[in-house]
Amino acid sequence: MSAPPVxxxxxxxxxxxxKAIVTGAMSAADDPRWPESGAVSAQEYEFWSWRSCGMACLRMLLAHRGQVVPPSVELAKECERFGGYVRHENGVHGLIYAPFLSWVADxxxxxxxxxxxxxxxxxRDLVAQGHPVIASVHQTIREPExxxxxxxxxxxxxxxVDESGLYLDNPSGLSSGSQLGARVEDEDFERFYAxxxxxxxxxD
Structure with missing residues (x-):
């Protein structure tokens, strides 16, 4: 089956x-659409954008359910206040699943x-039954080979899912082919999956 319209x-x-951002050809701070993130500065946007794969997945879930979708950095900072991210001297620890799930439920x-x-x-079984799954993989899954x-x-x-593969919406996909509904064979997915x-x- 093809991926549903998320x-x-x-x-x-x-x-x-x-692609330009993840390869270092440009800085995330130079993304002209950064104000749409809810960040107070391009630097704050750059900081959170590298850590916001979980917030992107959350935004996709909310949109798929027809709910209001808050800006990404606003979500990240709210999630941090509820313990889903924890700052440390070298950056941020997280996404931490348990507090994140408590927060999104409330x-x-x-x-x-x-x-x-x-x-x-x-x-696969749960996805086939209609359950969305946020899965932990290595970021290079955008290039499954x-x-x-x-x-x-x-x-x-x-x-x-289909007979031998999974369909992913990847927040750091490099192009249309690896962003929305990117198909990855089961055996390839297993090499990246934690x-x-x-x-x-x-x-429903």
């Missing part, structure tokens, strides 16, 4: 500039649960 949000405001009425040691077959150095560290929204995820209730 509105796409990148973790950067300009999806067409993601704030948006989104019910989800953490799954660990969550293999691809179980993930590559060999990731580790697993995890980046979040994608898994929206659909066996951790958040499973959400179906959208």
């Amino acid at each position: 509105p796409y949000f990148s973790q950067w405001e300009s999806p067409d500039l993601v 704030r948006f009425g989104l019910t989800g649960e953490v799954r660990v040691d969550f293999g691809v077959p179980a993930l 590559s060999s990731p150095p580790t697993r995890g560290g980046h979040l994608v929204l898994v929206t659909a 066996m951790r995820a958040m499973v959400f209730d179906r959208t």
Whole structure:
């Protein structure tokens, strides 16, 4: 089956500039659409944009449910206040799943649960039943033929499956082909996947 019509949000405001940003050809602070993020400055936008894959996935879930979608940096800072991100001297620790799920339940009425040691077959089954899944993968999954150095560290929204693959909405996808409904074979996904995820209730 093809991926369902989920509105796409990148973790950067300009999806067409993601390749230039992630390859270092331009700074995220030079994204001309940064004010749309709700940041108070281009520098604040740059700081959070590299850490906002989870907020992009949340925005896609909200849009898919027809709910109001707040700006990305506003969401990130609110999530931080509720413990979903924790600042440290070198940056930010997170997304931390448990406080994030408590926050989105209270704030948006989104019910989800953490799954660990969550293999691809179980993930596939729940997605096939209509449950959106935010999964932890290595960021280089945007190039599924590559060999990731580790697993995890980046979040994608898994929206659909077919006989041998998964469809991902990837907040750091480089182009239209790797952003909305990007198809990844099961065996490729496994090489990037950290066996951790958040499973959400179906959208009926």
